[in-house]
Amino acid sequence: MRYLSFCSGIEAATAAWESLNWTPVAFCEIDRFPSRVLAHHYPGVPNLGDFTKVDWTPYIGNVDICVGGTPCQAFSVAGLRNSLADERGNLTLEFVRAINIIRPHTVVWENVPGVLSTGDNAFGCFLGALVGSDEPIVFEQGWPSAGVVDGPERRAAWRVLEVIRDAINYPDSLHDMVYAAFRAKVPDWAKHGWELRATLGVEHIFVTARRKS
Numbered sequence: 001m002r003y004l005s006f007c008s009g010i011e012a013a014t015a016a017w018e019s020l021n022w023t024p025v026a027f028c029e030i031d032r033f034p035s036r037v038l039a040h041h042y043p044g045v046p047n048l049g050d051f052t053k054v055d056w057t058p059y060i061g062n063v064d065i066c067v068g069g070t071p072c073q074a075f076s077v078a079g080l081r082n083s084l085a086d087e088r089g090n091l092t093l094e095f096v097r098a099i100n101i102i103r104p105h106t107v108v109w110e111n112v113p114g115v116l117s118t119g120d121n122a123f124g125c126f127l128g129a130l131v132g133s134d135e136p137i138v139f140e141q142g143w144p145s146a147g148v149v150d151g152p153e154r155r156a157a158w159r160v161l162e163v164i165r166d167a168i169n170y171p172d173s174l175h176d177m178v179y180a181a182f183r184a185k186v187p188d189w190a191k192h193g194w195e196l197r198a199t200l201g202v203e204h205i206f207v208t209a210r211r212k213s
Contacts, residue, residue: 004028004059004102006051006068006095010037013067013108025063028054052094056101063102069110070095075122076114083118084125092122096129100153107209113160115205116143130209131156156209 001022005013008027024042028051029035038047048054073079074089083089092111099107107130115123123143124136131137131151145160 001064002062003065003067004063004104006066006098007070007091008034008038008047009069010034011042012069014042022065025059028068051098052091054098056098059102061103063104065106065108066099066102066104067108068095072112072114075118076112077117081114081118083120083122085120089122092126093129096126099130103211105211107154107156107207109207109209110204113145113203113205116145116160127156127158127207130154130207152212154209154211156207158205158207160203160205162203 001017001020002025003013003017003022004025005011006028008029009031011024011027014024024045027038027042027045027047028049029038029047030050035047038045070091071088074083074086075081080086084093092109092115095109109126109130115126121136121138124138127149128134128136128151130153131149132153133151137149146158148155148157
């Protein structure tokens, strides 16, 4: 499996998928420190930098999975929650724009559960764009913590999980395959202690989507 990572950080996806012998095609990271970590550990993998400025044409047909955790600050209940009006929050839609050009068969996206409760229905905008809907998807009673939607381009499923703990309890879905693999790599993450401490035991929302054709 060949995958392309967006908002890569120090690469949780690669830490999880390395044991599966999946191959990173490229990373996308702009911050200096994680970029240096990527260059050190994965010198043969290009870092494309700002993914909003990349020409994705060479990657069409060459990527099986696109994975990314776009910035969460705009959605987090700990922040101002400016959502899609914040340029960081709007990167969720830029992520989908890139996905629609590359056309991988699978997409994996991670963020904070706060994206489910923004005033502008950010999750509905993201999910609608991801599955190929002409309009944002709306749940009148509010977004549940798990669900599936079907659209012209893709079928997408989401679930709120507590990292590590829930991976043990639900081993069958793609979400949990990712985190079961991540759990197996925990000892190797000790060298990245600050990010490990920030991740363990925290709830995240994960979306996986499959292309229909």
